[in-house]
Amino acid sequence: MRVEIKDLTKTYRKGDNIIRAVDGVSATLEPGSFTVLWGVSGSGKSTLLNLIASIDRPTEGEILVDGEPMSSWSEERLTRYRNREIGFIFQSFYLIPSLTVLENVSLPLVPDRLPASEKRERALRALETAGLTHRTNHLPVELSGGEQQRVAIARALVNEPSLLLADEPTSDLDTETGQRILALLRELNSRGTTVLVATHDPRIAERPYQRWVMQDGSLSQS
């Protein structure tokens, strides 16, 4: 999937001030690429990821997915895009505490009219990829931070998306766990998934990936 970002701007009103979280960003994610979006906290990385994932809507500008402007899509098409084409690994995992690991991973499949056995099989396959098959019936609260992150990754993978967006996937994790998560993302990329990782972790940023740098809502590429 090719994602082309054109003069994208997202502003928020905070009291009397208007905050430009994303300010005229233009960039392209090529299919199969692995891109690191680096920037300090508050630089607008998460907002940009939310816009690409259609979780939020831009104030100005356009995102083209395989040449199609996202602004022309219906609500249903946007939902399908989020469900089938995008895998989003949230910064705070965003797991539902009352659901088991397997149920959390199955969440994107719940509205699908698939047989229960197939839903389960796909969720287990995603958990296997994330290396967490031994924790299927545990609740998130019973898992370590790294394990919760793996659940979030498995959930993002369960629909086999062509674009994986990861928001600070290694923050709050120890170095070793962070390395493992990164290796997993790399492996997924090697299988053809386009990956965009937002991070302020210099350990990732130093690696030889295509790098976008965000500062005060603006993007530069290196």
Next chain:
Amino acid sequence: MSIIALAWKELTRRKSRSALTVLGIFFAVALLVAVVAVLSYFERVVAVPFEAAGADIQAETFIEAGPWSRTRLARNLGPIPVSIYEKIEALPEVTAVGGLLHFWDWQDPEMLNIAGIDPDNQMVCPVKEGVSLKETGTATVSLEGRLLTKQDTYHALLDQRYATRHGLKVGGKVNIAGREFEIVGLADLAGVTRVGQAEAFIPLHVAQEIVHDSQPWTRKYGDFVNLILIKIQPGADKEANRKKIAAILQQATGLDKSRIKVLTGETIMDQTTGVSAVTRALGRWIAVIMLVGVALLVVKASLAAVGERTAEIGIMKAVGWTNRSVRALVMWQTAFQGLIGGVLGLIVGYLIAWAYALTAKFTLPQVLIPYSCKPGEAGPPPISLPLTVSWQIAAGAILIALAMGVLGGLIASRRAVALRPAEALRHI
């Protein structure tokens, strides 16, 4: 996992919130079912005495008390010439008309209640062949011996209770108004009191002969009865027909309106059940007000539940749940609450109504049953009906409970689907 399974899981997770909504629905449905079941029971109580005689309407007139004699017309019921049948039968919705001649015979130390019946008219009669009220939950007339036939003269059919009290048997003799009658049958009428009920039934022409002899002033009426039973078409307006029959009776007898009584189950409801129309209406209104109150509670509780789950709904939308799926989740959850509350309310409501029916005993008002009821004498048996569960009430209660749940879910889900994923995720 399906949306339904997830909705159920959510319901069991937030036990206290779910229980509050379920409890509200439960109370409202239990009250509603208890009120409706008891009111419908009242309707049965007053309908069954008519049904048991195959009638919908009873008509009678009253005259001044004549001089005392051993044998006399029951309860001052006025003579009505049978020629009036034709006029009543001419009403388009009337399907059958029959009459009885009720009289009392003083048999020291008690009064015997006798009804002259027309064996040719089996349509409307307190003792008739093939009466089966099993479908209405009331007793079937069981008979020892036989019913009266048109060949019978000095033959009698007795109420089994009376026969037992006096040691009378089929084939034996019974004295009525100084005449000997052969007992041809014993009918068990204890299961349900019916209009026109008596302790002894004899052929109408013989009853007329006895009354003519003992009350010679009645001779001018010739072929007469003093109680008319009328059957109308199913679904026909009883009240409209009741009024028409009253008008016919007034015109035919020339009596004042106050001396004419035309009765249906509805007209004797207050007297029979001891519960006034105002109280019944009040009961209905309280149940309806409670329903509305609970419906508002369900909406409020559902909105609060959606508010608490804003973040989760945000996650669901972020991972690609459609608005329809989110709406279905919220609505399934509230529908489950409605269903649980409805089923429990239905059971408890019926238990309350059943307990009431178990202890309730009603007696038909004297205006309907011409028994002599002097202190110490055996009166007509009380009406003691079992409460039957109506599938219409059960289905209605479950539907109302479900509707309350679905309404709450519908309103709450509007808020849920209106949430934008990014906006909802900020609540985490």
